[in-house]
Amino acid sequence: MVTTLDVVRPGDEAYDALRRTFVHEGEPALIVRCHSSDDVRHAIGYARDNGLVLSVRSGGHSGAGFGTNIGGVVIDLSPLDTVEVVDVHRRLVRLGTGARWKDVAEALAEHGLAISSGDTASVGVGGLMLGGGIGWLVRKYGLALDSLVAAEVVTADGRVVRASADEHADLFWAIRGGGGNFGVVTAFEVIAQPLRNVLYGTVTYPVEETAAVLRRWRDFLRTAGDDVTTTARVFPGQPVMVAVCCPADAEPAARAAIGPLLRLGTVLGQDIAVRRYPEVLESVGELPPGFRPVVRNGLVPDCTDELIDAALAGGAALGVYVELRGLGGAFGRVASDATAFAHRDSEAMLLTVQFDTSAAAVERFGELWRTLGSLTRGAYGNFLTTATDQDVATVYPPATYRRLAAIKGAYDPANLFSQNHNVRPASHRP
Numbered sequence: 325m326v327t328t329l330d331v332v333r334p335g336d337e338a339y340d341a342l343r344r345t346f347v348h349e350g351e352p353a354l355i356v357r358c359h360s361s362d363d364v365r366h367a368i369g370y371a372r373d374n375g376l377v378l379s380v381r382s383g384g385h386s387g388a389g390f391g392t393n394i395g396g397v398v399i400d401l402s403p404l405d406t407v408e409v410v411d412v413h414r415r416l417v418r419l420g421t422g423a424r425w426k427d428v429a430e431a432l433a434e435h436g437l438a439i440s441s442g443d444t445a446s447v448g449v450g451g452l453m454l455g456g457g458i459g460w461l462v463r464k465y466g467l468a469l470d471s472l473v474a475a476e477v478v479t480a481d482g483r484v485v486r487a488s489a490d491e492h493a494d495l496f497w498a499i500r501g502g503g504g505n506f507g508v509v510t511a512f513e514v515i516a517q518p519l520r521n522v523l524y525g526t527v528t529y530p531v532e533e534t535a536a537v538l539r540r541w542r543d544f545l546r547t548a549g550d551d552v553t554t555t556a557r558v559f560p561g562q563p564v565m566v567a568v569c570c571p572a573d574a575e576p577a578a579r580a581a582i583g584p585l586l587r588l589g590t591v592l593g594q595d596i597a598v599r600r601y602p603e604v605l606e607s608v609g610e611l612p613p614g615f616r617p618v619v620r621n622g623l624v625p626d627c628t629d630e631l632i633d634a635a636l637a638g639g640a641a642l643g644v645y646v647e648l649r650g651l652g653g654a655f656g657r658v659a660s661d662a663t664a665f666a667h668r669d670s671e672a673m674l675l676t677v678q679f680d681t682s683a684a685a686v687e688r689f690g691e692l693w694r695t696l697g698s699l700t701r702g703a704y705g706n707f708l709t710t711a712t713d714q715d716v717a718t719v720y721p722p723a724t725y726r727r728l729a730a731i732k733g734a735y736d737p738a739n740l741f742s743q744n745h746n747v748r749p750a751s752h753r754p
Contacts, residue, residue, distance in 0.1 A: 329366060330357040330403070342400060343392060345384035346608075347616050347709075350392025352379070357400045361510045364399060364478045368508065371397040372480065372740055379743045380504050382421050383448020387619050387709040390451075390504070390743045401450060404510055407431040415516045416473070421450035421509050429602035437516035438601045440465040445605040453512055454503050455706035456665050458673065460524070460569035460604050463553045463653030465517050467665060469500040470658060474513040477506070480736040484510075498731045501665030502720075503705060504744045505728065506735050523572040523582060524604045525596030526565045533589040534564040535636055538648065540588040541566060542627045545671065550653035552581050558639060558646040563592055572598050618678040618686055620693050621707045622700025622718075623651075623670035631699040635674055638692035642685065645677040666724045667702035674700060675707055705745045716745045726750075 332338050332355040342355045353376065356367040371378040377396030384391045384402075392398055404420035407428050412435055419428060426445030432438055440461035442452050457468020465471065474488035477495060485507075487496040498506050529537045541556050548554070557565040568585050572578040575598060586594065624631060627648065639646040651670050660666045674696065678689040703718040720728060725747065732739070733749040 329363055345391040347387060348389035348392055351394050352392060352398045353395050355398045355400055357403055359403045361476060361478055361484045364508050364510055365482045367397060367399050368478060369482050378740055380508050382450030383424060385447045386451060388711045399508060409435055417514050417516050419449050419512045419514060421511060423449045426602060426605050429605055432516055433600060433602050436518055436520050438519040439471055439514055439516050441468050443606055445607050450509055452706060454499055456501055456704055458649060460553050462655050463550050466654040466658060469663060471514040472500060472512055473515055475499060475509045476511040477509050479507040480740045494731050495735060498664055498728055500663035502728050505732055505741055505747045519571055519601055521572045521598050522601050522604060523570045523578040523596060524599050525594060526567045527586055527594040528563045528565050528592040529589040530592060531563050534558060535632060537564050537588045538632045544584045545650045549581055554585060554650045556648045560639060560643045569604055616681060618681060618689060619707055619709045621673055621675040621704050622696055623667040623702040624672040624674055624700050625669050627672045634695050642688055642692060643680060647675040649673045664724055664728055666721050673704060711745050719745050
């Protein structure tokens with residue numbers, strides 16, 4: 325290991341904080357805080373040459389715990405947090421993979437720009453971008469990865485390459501949805517969009533109207549313009565909440581576009597107002613020690629009454645949080661084979677969270693998903709807390725997986741980058 329690296333070992337003052345992620349604790353042998361691509365290259369080489377498990381972390385929000393490990397090496401990319409507007413006229417922005425989305429939003433707001441990212445302020449750029457990025461502008465501008473035009477990638481053999489439509493095009497395709505399977509991305513070049521303000525907030529409806537509200541929400545979504553991104557949230561036994569975000573540089577038009585969401589039932593309250601885009605990214609506090617909620621999701625090509633009823637009944641019986649996120653719009657106009665995020669025909673994503681993590685509760689949650697799984701098709705890897713072979717098969721359809729496996733065989737034939745929804749390398753001959 326090169327001695328000039330910023331290395332944290334067990335017993336060092338910073339170790340206890342850095343071995344943890346948002347919901348997981350690890351005991352890595354070494355944490356390397358990387359300040360450059362060269363640092364990343366050396367850390368990869370050390371893990372590879374010593375046969376150690378390698379985890380890569382940007383923000384540490386992986387629900388499946390990909391950002392830490394036991395006895396291996398963790399590459400901590402948080403120091404790579406620059407946000408640079410390279411060309412304001414082209415709206416070209418370079419993002420360090422360790423930047424947090426709140427900081428990105430604030431930096432771009434100074435130029436009247438925004439990127440469709442996720443919905444949480446403290447999430448890191450890297451993991452979200454590589455997995456997809458379903459945020460508050462997903463129907464207007466697509467996934468976060470749809471804004472990507474190039475990336476700097478450190479590969480398993482220590483090369484630093486530029487991936488774009490013209491250079492390492494196969495790798496460029498794979499990192500847009502294929503997660504961390506193919507290398508360590510140290511920087512992303514993206515095209516931002518002109519945006520200053522959004523109309524954002526929540527409308528609340530009575531708990532007894534939940535099923536009817538979700539059906540009307542679904543019907544509205546099918547005819548809504550691309551400007552409107554909306555989510556329906558159901559906490560056990562609580563009034564249903566419908567959240568909405570709409571670009572509001574032309575406020576009257578925005579209010580007209582979201583108007584039907586204020587007429588889905590008996591309104592108990594609403595706080596929709598014009599806000600700066602960075603203000604809509606939510607802050608999330610620390611979870612209680614040892615608390616690991618179980619999260620599953622399914623992408624929904626047809627949000628049927630049967631799906632709504634099954635999700636609500638299961639959620640009520642098990643005390644499970646149920647959420648429907650609207651998709652379509654720009655998200656759905658990208659061809660299914662244009663990126664490694666293949667499930668573009670989905671009109672919504674069904675997200676569920678099981679708070680009771682006892683063995684019996686988790687088993688019942690699994691039974692619920694045996695029903696819901698038959699009503700969905702595919703899953704969003706960033707919102708899974710497990711990484712089984714079945715999860716991988718659900719995230720990547722067969723044709724996508726085969727293409728990813730071939731690219732994996734070319735760039736990471738020994739599967740050094742395995743701490744992810746892992747695509748196993750196809751046999752590769754130089």
